[in-house]
Amino acid sequence: MSLAGDASTAARDLRGGEEARLAIRRGGMSGPTSGLAPGYVQGNLAILPRDLATDFMRFCHLNAKPCPLLAAGAPGDWRLPALGADIDIRTDVPRYRVFRYGEIVDEPADIRAYWREDLVTFAIGCSHSFEEALIDNGIELRHIARGTAVPMFRTSIPTIAAGPFHGPMVVSMRPMKPANAIRAIQITTRLPAVHGAPVHIGRPDLIGIGDLARPDYGDPVPIHDDELPVFWACGVTPQAVVAAVRPELCITHYPGSMLITDRRNCEFAIL
Amino acid sequence: MSLAGDASTAARDLRGGEEARLAIRRGGMSGPTSGLAPGYVQGNLAILPRDLATDFMRFCHLNAKPCPLLAAGAPGDWRLPALGADIDIRTDVPRYRVFRYGEIVDEPADIRAYWREDLVTFAIGCSHSFEEALIDNGIELRHIARGTAVPMFRTSIPTIAAGPFHGPMVVSMRPMKPANAIRAIQITTRLPAVHGAPVHIGRPDLIGIGDLARPDYGDPVPIHDDELPVFWACGVTPQAVVAAVRPELCITHYPGSMLITDRRNCEFAIL
Numbered sequence: 378m379s380l381a382g383d384a385s386t387a388a389r390d391l392r393g394g395e396e397a398r399l400a401i402r403r404g405g406m407s408g409p410t411s412g413l414a415p416g417y418v419q420g421n422l423a424i425l426p427r428d429l430a431t432d433f434m435r436f437c438h439l440n441a442k443p444c445p446l447l448a449a450g451a452p453g454d455w456r457l458p459a460l461g462a463d464i465d466i467r468t469d470v471p472r473y474r475v476f477r478y479g480e481i482v483d484e485p486a487d488i489r490a491y492w493r494e495d496l497v498t499f500a501i502g503c504s505h506s507f508e509e510a511l512i513d514n515g516i517e518l519r520h521i522a523r524g525t526a527v528p529m530f531r532t533s534i535p536t537i538a539a540g541p542f543h544g545p546m547v548v549s550m551r552p553m554k555p556a557n558a559i560r561a562i563q564i565t566t567r568l569p570a571v572h573g574a575p576v577h578i579g580r581p582d583l584i585g586i587g588d589l590a591r592p593d594y595g596d597p598v599p600i601h602d603d604e605l606p607v608f609w610a611c612g613v614t615p616q617a618v619v620a621a622v623r624p625e626l627c628i629t630h631y632p633g634s635m636l637i638t639d640r641r642n643c644e645f646a647i648l
Numbered sequence: 649m650s651l652a653g654d655a656s657t658a659a660r661d662l663r664g665g666e667e668a669r670l671a672i673r674r675g676g677m678s679g680p681t682s683g684l685a686p687g688y689v690q691g692n693l694a695i696l697p698r699d700l701a702t703d704f705m706r707f708c709h710l711n712a713k714p715c716p717l718l719a720a721g722a723p724g725d726w727r728l729p730a731l732g733a734d735i736d737i738r739t740d741v742p743r744y745r746v747f748r749y750g751e752i753v754d755e756p757a758d759i760r761a762y763w764r765e766d767l768v769t770f771a772i773g774c775s776h777s778f779e780e781a782l783i784d785n786g787i788e789l790r791h792i793a794r795g796t797a798v799p800m801f802r803t804s805i806p807t808i809a810a811g812p813f814h815g816p817m818v819v820s821m822r823p824m825k826p827a828n829a830i831r832a833i834q835i836t837t838r839l840p841a842v843h844g845a846p847v848h849i850g851r852p853d854l855i856g857i858g859d860l861a862r863p864d865y866g867d868p869v870p871i872h873d874d875e876l877p878v879f880w881a882c883g884v885t886p887q888a889v890v891a892a893v894r895p896e897l898c899i900t901h902y903p904g905s906m907l908i909t910d911r912r913n914c915e916f917a918i919l
Contacts, residue, residue, distance in 0.1 A: 555849045562833045563845065574834065578826045579850045579876050605850050648919055 393417070394639045395461060398469045401637070407472045407486050409633035411505060418571070418642055419635035420447050420460065420500035421612040422470055423619060424488075424628040427452045430497035432540025436618065437501065439537040443546050443614035445570050447638070450498035457498060461639035466498045472631035479623030488628055496628075502571035503612050503635055504549060506642045510564050516557050519598040526633070527551065528592035529611050533585025534576065536614065544618045548576060548608040550589065552600040558607045565609070570645040577608040584608065664688070665910045666732060669740045672908070678743045678757050680904035682776060689842070689913055690906035691718050691731065691771035692883040693741055694890060695759075695899040698723045701768035703811025707889065708772065710808040714817050714885035716841050718909070721769035728769060732910035737769045743902035750894030759899055767899075772883050773842035774906055775820060777913045781835050787828050790869040797904070798822065799863035800882050804856025805847065807885065815889045819847060819879040821860065823871040829878045836880070841916040848879040855879065 394417035400406055410419055425433055430452065437444040448459040450466065457464040467489045475483040475491055483491075504527065508518055520527045527549045534546040553561060558578060566574045577584050589606060590597045594613055600606060619627055630636060665688035671677055681690055696704055701723070708715035719730040721737065728735040738760045746754040746762055754762075775798065779789055791798045798820045805817040824832060829849060837845040848855050860877060861868045865884055871877060890898055901907060 555851060555854065556847070559833055559845055559847075559849060562830055563837050566834050566837075575830055576827070578830060580826060580874070583826065583874055603851070603854055 394637050395463070398461065398464070398637045401471050402465065402468045404486065407634065410471060410635045410637055411633065414637050415509065416641055416643070418447065418460070418638045418640045418645060419503050419505045420638060421503050421615070422466070422473075422628070422630040422636050423499045423501065423615060424466070424496050425499070425619070425624060426493075426626055427495040427497055429541070429622070429624055432542055433499065433615075433619070436536070436539035436542040437499065437615065439539055440546070440614070441569070442573055442576060442610035443536065443612065445502035445572060447500040447502050447570065452497050453494040455492060455498070457500060460500055460636070464636075464638070466636070467492050470630050470636050471634040474629050474631050476620070476624070476627040476629070478625060479620055484631055491626070491628060493626075496626075500636055500638070501612055501615060502645075504572055504609065505635065506571035506645065507565045507568045507609070509642060510568060511561055514560065514564055516553065516561055519552055520596065523598060525598065526595035528589070528597050529594035529613050530581070530586045531593045531617070536618065541622045542618050544614075544621050546576070547594070547611045547613040547617055548584070549595070549611040550592070550606050550608050552598060552604040553607050554604055558605050561607060567646045567648055568642075569647060571642070572609050572612070575607050576610050579605045581606055581608075665908050666734070669732065669735070669908045672742050673736065673739045675757065678905065681742060681906045681908055682904065685908050686780065687912055687914070689718065689731070689909045689911045689916060690774050690776045691909060692774050692886070693737070693744075693899070693901040693907050694770045694772065694886060695737070695767050696770070696890070696895060697764075697897055698766040698768055700812070700893070700895055703813055704770065704886075704890070707807070707810035707813040708770070708886065710810055711817070711885070712840070713844055713847060713881035714807065714883065716773035716843060718771040718773050718841065720771075723768050724765040726763060726769070728771060731771055731907070735907075735909070737907070738763050741901050741907050742905040745900050745902050747891070747895070747898040747900070749896060750891055755902055762897070762899060764897075767897075771907055771909070772886060773916075774883050775843055775880065776906065777842035777916065778836045778839045778880070780913060781839060782832055785831065785835055787824065787832055790823055791867065794869060796869065797866035799860070799868050800865035800884050801852075801857045802864045802888070807889065812893045813889050815885075815892050817847070818865070818882045818884040818888055819855070820866070820882040821863070821877050821879050823869065823875040824878050825875055829876050832878060838917045838919055839913075840918060842913070843880050843883070846878050847881050850876045852877055852879075
């Protein structure tokens with residue numbers, strides 16, 4: 378999916394988080410948010426009925442590397458003031474996915490028709506933030522250079538269960554020369570709110586990955602002979618875990634179309 | 649070499665840097681300093697005539713990862729106040745090596761007979777400091793568990809030349825599980841004054857190491873199937889570089905018998 382012509386041109390001029398989000402709210406921008414509002418935190422979205430919310434929040438707390446919780450809304454509240462004064466989570470994401478009992482039933486640009494008084498919103502940190510930091514440090518990211526989705530893999534690393542939520546950790550993989558891998562570990566260590574340091578490096582077989590050329594999500598990338606695969610905990614983990622529970626209602630962002638916040642990535646760096 | 653009976657027993661009770669150093673000065677302790685004065689910085693020693701000193705200091709500055717300079721003495725001065733108020737570099741190291749034109753001519757416990765008004769002392773950070781931090785974080789170090797010297801390798805990574813000083817970087821290797829390797833990168837990043845983060849991980853062939861079972865210095869260690877080799881820049885680099893220059897006079901510590909300082913390792917951590 379791509380931005381519509383005029384909106385696309387306008388999007389490139391949207392520098393601030395609020396500015397970009399308001400443009401999305403006004404409509405006409407249903408595409409991926411990658412590259413919009415550089416420097417601002419983008420988030421994965423999960424909206425669940427209240428009866429699952431506590432367990433899901435506990436799951437995030439227990440599995441902070443794949444599920445770094447940026448903010449949780451009050452039950453029934455479509456605002457998220459911790460991430461932006463005026464966020465309306467029903468309208469401010471370019472595109473949504475609505476699941477009923479685990480099946481996709483709609484992919485709307487607005488979820489006002491689905492809103493209920495028992496829904497709880499979760500915003501979870503996303504790799505866009507740390508990828509920006511890596512690129513700023515001169516580290517090439519293969520999937521971005523190729524214009525494809527980062528390759529992601531289910532692993533043999535278990536998450537810690539909370540209520541009905543359990544399942545394997547999903548990781549994203551970025552191939553790097555060893556010196557860049559070391560630098561990338563240093564850079565992402567500073568960003569624990571957006572997945573933080575890698576969970577694994579080298580040897581995919583040790584975490585249950587059989588073939589790097591066949592990712593479970595996203596697209597494969599070539600790995601050069603002088604590179605190691607570096608694995609980060611991935612925000613697809615909570616999505617996969619929620620999907621397995623097949624809740625009566627669940628709403629997420631459409632892949633790649635994230636919530637843009639007013640918070641800057643640098644606010645989430647620990648040093 | 650081992651500590652003599654009584655001295656060895658006494659050594660275990662030497663907790664402070666100054667206390668341990670004064671005991672060494674009094675004599676009877678000519679063995680390795682590993683495990684003495686835990687928490688205190690130990691240093692590699694290089695003493696050179698003044699006509700080589702500036703180039704050697706420039707070499708350290710240009711190659712800070714293998715040659716992290718802790719302190720340099722004034723020409724002819726056997727004190728080193730930056731590292732300890734009362735250091736006498738002629739007596740305070742358990743054992744020395746004296747080189748003439750690159751050949752070992754003596755291994756004394758005291759170098760007062762060799763001291764000259766043109767000698768310049770260099771103390772260079774040592775891996776004992778970061779190994780202590782790794783062990784404190786629960787990371788097993790194979791060579792320590794086996795009671796052997798860490799395996800070290802000449803690499804294809806060049807140093808940056810300064811005057812006559814040039815040559816390959818020497819690295820030390822510690823095998824670790826990938827998650828521990830990531831943690832070790834984080835821990836040693838905090839300690840740039842004592843070699844800092846690794847320079848390489850995995851794939852020894854990429855830095856010119858043909859066989860991990862045949863180190864150029866130290867002893868080999870087994871690498872388990874679920875481990876990666878992790879490589880740190882090593883303080884043997886300046887020793888090898890100086891040896892290649894074959895200076896008229898050069899004095900170093902005897903391997904493993906380091907200078908114990910009054911400074912604590914934590915003083916050299918950046919965060």
